[in-house]
Amino acid sequence: xxxxxxxxxxxxxxxxxxxxxxxxxxxxxxxxxxxxxxxxxxxxxxxxxxxxxxxxxxxxxxxxxxxxxxxxxxxxxxxxxxxxxxxxxxxxxxxxxxxxxxxxxxxxxxxxxxxxxxxxxxxxxxxxxxxxxxxxxxxxxxxxxxxxxxxxxxxxxxxxxxxxxxxxxxxxxxxxxxxxxxxxxxxxxxxxxxxxxxxxxxxxxxxxxxxxxxxxxxxxxxxxxxxxxxxxxxxxxxxxxxxxxxxxxxxxxxx
Numbered sequence: 247x248x249x250x251x252x253x254x255x256x257x258x259x260x261x262x263x264x265x266x267x268x269x270x271x272x273x274x275x276x277x278x279x280x281x282x283x284x285x286x287x288x289x290x291x292x293x294x295x296x297x298x299x300x301x302x303x304x305x306x307x308x309x310x311x312x313x314x315x316x317x318x319x320x321x322x323x324x325x326x327x328x329x330x331x332x333x334x335x336x337x338x339x340x341x342x343x344x345x346x347x348x349x350x351x352x353x354x355x356x357x358x359x360x361x362x363x364x365x366x367x368x369x370x371x372x373x374x375x376x377x378x379x380x381x382x383x384x385x386x387x388x389x390x391x392x393x394x395x396x397x398x399x400x401x402x403x404x405x406x407x408x409x410x411x412x413x414x415x416x417x418x419x420x421x422x423x424x425x426x427x428x429x430x431x432x433x434x435x436x437x438x439x440x441x442x443x444x445x446x447x448x449x450x451x452x453x454x455x456x457x458x459x460x461x462x463x464x465x466x467x468x469x470x471x472x473x474x475x476x477x478x479x480x481x482x483x484x485x486x487x488x489x490x491x492x493x494x495x496x497x498x499x500x501x
Contacts, residue, residue, distance in 0.1 A: 256283040258410045258442030264313035266299050273299045275466040281442045286432060288453035289446040291463035292496050297446050301412055306330050318409045334403035338415035344388035348379060348398055351387060352405060359406040373401040393424035412444045417452055429456050450489045464496045
C-alpha cells in the first residue's frame with residue numbers, strides 16, 4: 247500500500263480548480279497546475295494577472311475561495327503546517343536583520359523551523375560553502391552586497407530541507423555574475439537535490455535558460471502551460487521567441 251503522506255508520481259505541487267474572489271472581483275478563475283519533483287517551472291504573467299495571489303495561496307498566506315492545493319501530498323488548507331514545512335520561499339526583496347551576522351541569522355531561522363542546534367550548524371555549513379558565503383558567516387548582514395543577501399536568503403530557505411522552492415523575481419538587482427550563479431544554482435538544486443522550483447519572473451530569457459516548463463497566467467486563468475517546445479508549438483509562430491508569444495497571449499490576441 248502506498249504511503250498517503252507521499253505525493254503520487256513524484257508530484258510536489260498540484261492545484262485543482264483554484265479560485266480566489268474578493269466580492270465580485272475574480273482574482274483566480276479555475277487554476278489547474280502541476281509540478282513534479284526535480285522540475286523548474288517558469289510562472290509568468292503581467293502585473294495583476296494573479297501570480298502573487300497564486301503564490302500566496304500555495305504558501306498559506308491566503309485561503310482559496312474554492313479548489314484544492316496539495317503540497318507534497320498535503321492539503322494546504324486542511325494540513326497547513328505540514329504543507330508549509332515542505333516549502334522554501336524567497337521574496338524579491340531581501341528583508342534581513344542587518345545587525346545579525348550571517349551565522350546568527352541562520353540560527354534564528356533554523357530555530358523558527360524547530361531545528362536542533364547540530365542540524366542548523368550542519369545545514370548552514372553545507373549551504374554556506376556551496377554558495378560561497380562561508381568566509382562571511384561571521385560578518386554582519388549590513389556588510390553584505392545585494393547578491394550576497396539573495397544567496398543567504400536561499401541558504402535560509404533551504405535550511406529545513408524543503409521539497410518545493412518558490413522564488414519570486416530572484417534576479418532583481420543582481421549583477422551579471424550573480425545572475426549566472428543563481429541560474430546555475432536553480433538548475434543544480436532541481437537536478438542534484440530533486441527540488442521542485444517555481445520561478446516567478448518577468449525576465450523571459452531566464453525562463454528559456456533555466457526552466458523545464460512554463461505556465462502563463464492572464465486575468466486569473468492559465469492561458470498556456472507545458473514545456474517550452476510545447477508552448478511554442480501550440481501558441482507560437484516559426485522562429486518566434488518566448489517574449490513575443492508571451493506578449494500576444496497576454497494581450498488577448500489569438501496565436
